[in-house]
Amino acid sequence: MPTTNTYSDPHNLFSVPDITPEKYGDKFSGHGDIPVYLPAHYSHFDAHELIAVASALVNPRGRGIYATDEAPLDLDGLLDKTSHEVGVPVQHLSDEAKKERRKQWRCDVYNSISNEHISGIILHAESLHDFNLGPLLSSKGIIPGIRANGELTPIPRAEHEFIVQGLDGLLGKLQAARALGARFSKWRAPIACSSHIAGYPTSISLQIQAETLAQFAAVSQQAGLVPIVEPDVDFSRDADLSKSVHVHEAAISMIYERMKAHGVLLEGTLLKPSFPQPGLRNNERPNVTAEEIALATATMLTRCVPIAVAGVLFLSGGLSSDTATSYLSALNELVASAPERSALKRLPPLTFSFGRAIQGDALKCWVKGDKDGMKTMLAKWSKISADAANGPKVKN
């Protein structure tokens, strides 16, 4: 007789009344219209929802995620910095007043955003637990997700590389997020990248990030949340494009190797990578084109992302909104124009999970008290991002 426990029977971990097969009208086929052979530790019931949510986050083609999961301190800093940039006096606020300001910003954004181009929004725990904003998003047809990763701590003896904390107690944390409406989760792992001389990343840091992301993904699926794994390769140093591609490929290959070892259901996962690119201190940087980035990115993905993965959503990483969307647009144009026999045609949907690229202009309006402007800017950059994810318009 098979033994089950809380880890081998994830469906029993939490009451999930809204994922009944009747609701999806699929007569308990297990996973909608996507046929898949399931590992023994997944019931059809769990797999169904994970695959359905992962697919809904990247389909119909063009929709993507808006990342609003900045830590409270970072959001405070962002609001102050933006005020300073646009000439609004920076106020000295009490902790309580700062929290109220964060709540106002989050509420205004979530009330303004539409589900036309945005499939999901990543929330910080504060927005989900303290401000209870999950139901607002769900009611608008936007899937709420939770930032799962904790804080960074340096890898011993490594000055610029970090361990991401947060695996302890993760299952309970994600179950609680699910109870408040979350249906996916995200874990960002920073990866240093520099020229061959300085030698970042170290092999041990890649191994640590891959293992941590894989454990996160397994636990997230146990809690009934689609995991988004985010290897964020740094571009502030002197690496050239070729080194950046190499690091992306090595990091992502290792992540999937570890995810398979942990029995993660790949069809119910998503990847959130950075774009490979020359570092800000590399002399290739000023002349690199969006087309070169697109070719490097697409080739890298075909070499390391398993075909089962439901979709790829890029972070913007502090690139300007124009640059981030131009890279995504060039990437989808390249894929659309590739010959049918090209491996690029086998890539999953390539879309966005942008934070700064979507909200940069909206923040500038909001700190000036211009809520209409904020709404217009959110709509503008959501649409530009969605157009970029759609590839070229069909010409008549």
Ligand SMILES: O=P(O)(O)OC[C@H]1O[C@](O)(COP(=O)(O)O)[C@@H](O)[C@@H]1O
């Ligand atoms: O707080 P962190 O872990 O530094 O991450 C910052 C941001 O980076 C992201 O992972 C990607 O956002 P960007 O598109 O702004 O780079 C967000 O989800 C997150 O809020």
